[in-house]
Amino acid sequence: MGDVVEGRSVYKVRLFLWRLCTGTLPTRALLHYRHMIDNHCCPWCGEEETVSHVLFLCPRVTKLWGESGCAQLLEGVAHKPMKEIVASWARAEKKLQRRAVMLAWCIWMERNAKVFNNANTANSIILARVRRAIDEHDMYAKKIYGVQSGGGTESAKTWKAPTRGVIKLNCDASLACEGWVGLGVVARDCEGQVLFAALRRVRAQWPVEIAEGTSLLMAVRLAKRFGYENVVLESDSQVLISRLSKAMVYFSDLDAVLEDILMSSSCFNSLVLSHVKREGNVVAHHLAKIVPFGIEQIWENHSPVKVEPYVFMDFLSKDE
Structure with a gap:
């Protein structure tokens, strides 16, 4: 995970990845297991909302992974621990790593918008957000970490x-x-x-x-x-x-x-x-x-x- 979660990741995305890898991302399945809510269903399709489902396997997001060119990173997501999945991304090309990380982050934000505001966003807009997030991240990293x-x-x-x-x-x-x-x-x-x-x-x-x-x-x-x-x-x-x-x-x-x-x-x-x-x-x-x-x-x-x-x-x- 060290190569993917590197120092130049913005703080919120790094925190998201940390929660993803440690099993503390507050999905409905986790909150239901902890007796905090009664409903454990995905807000998009009604299946149990586990981490792997909401980020990678739900019909709502599978097309996004394909259109973004990151689908190759999802091998074994239904069976492997999240930490192993994210760690495996370190073997991919750097640009693909960042795109996958930002896409997962944007999917989680879209999920929250659905849960709390019942909002739906077109795939083209979500992918544009991913590209913009990467560009903004690069400028942010250059400003903060561009030291000599x-x-x-x-x-x-x-x-x-x-x-x-x-x-x-x-x-x-x-x-x-x-x-x-x-x-x-x-x-x-x-x-x-x-x-x-x-x-x-x-x-x-x-x-x-x-x-x-x-x-x-x-x-x-x-x-x-x-x-x-x-x-x-x-x-x-x-x-x-x-x-x-x-x-x-x-x-x-x-x-x-x-x-x-x-x-x-x-x-x-x-x-x-x-x-x-x-x-x-x-x-x-x-x-x-x-x-x-x-x-x-x-x-x-x-x-x-x-x-x-x-x-x-x-x-x-x-x-x-």
């Missing part, structure tokens, strides 16, 4: 200043204090001047990657708050930068954080994701260890005294 990474170059060992007009945000997290997570973000311009330094302390027991991902999310939200348009997001977590660069988002707790980062980044004119080695991220690293007054603390146009030596060292190395 540093490419194949080796990660820097020292902090490098961004180009003029671009703001670089370095982020890190600290788990040094048991039961607490410290988040540190520092924003600097092309001259190496600190625009703001921010830290936040959260009571949590997070794995390292979730903590560092949350620091990246904090950086994105602060960049939006300060009105930055061209941003470099830099971290010493190679895993996070790689996942974000490839828009590799699935369904774990970490993926929920990555999804928030990518969606929140859509407001920027440009976003570059950059990995730097630990020695090039020392300001954010030490900033995350400071205990703030309260939950969050922000210094504008300067940094806390404890990290000023590291800021100065980065300033000296910014043009190397």
Whole structure:
């Protein structure tokens, strides 16, 4: 399922696929089994409304699968688990995968329109919706996930200043204090001047990657708050930068954080994701260890005294 339900799927379609694969799509058969309704019949043909029936086998939808050119993906739908069916789509050509996913989604929306509004839509209009959904999805994905990474170059060992007009945000997290997570973000311009330094302390027991991902999310939200348009997001977590660069988002707790980062980044004119080695991220690293007054603390146009030596060292190395 990972190849079909990839990070570039819009959230509602991904949620639909997740419910489809986990058997939690609220068909009438499922609701009847749970004693929530009395009627388990398909709103179109009167047969029992199972997932496979309403999406693939009902006479109302079989023609849609044929006209869309996706009928070849329905082999064994009456007998295989939904997760296996969707996983098998990963072997198909990418465009066919997307068409099948969007068609299944549109069929489910059409089913809901029938159930709740007794509405009926012509097949030609439904297929047009599928094509439009794919086009809109492509534009959405390009805007949200069309970020740049540093490419194949080796990660820097020292902090490098961004180009003029671009703001670089370095982020890190600290788990040094048991039961607490410290988040540190520092924003600097092309001259190496600190625009703001921010830290936040959260009571949590997070794995390292979730903590560092949350620091990246904090950086994105602060960049939006300060009105930055061209941003470099830099971290010493190679895993996070790689996942974000490839828009590799699935369904774990970490993926929920990555999804928030990518969606929140859509407001920027440009976003570059950059990995730097630990020695090039020392300001954010030490900033995350400071205990703030309260939950969050922000210094504008300067940094806390404890990290000023590291800021100065980065300033000296910014043009190397």
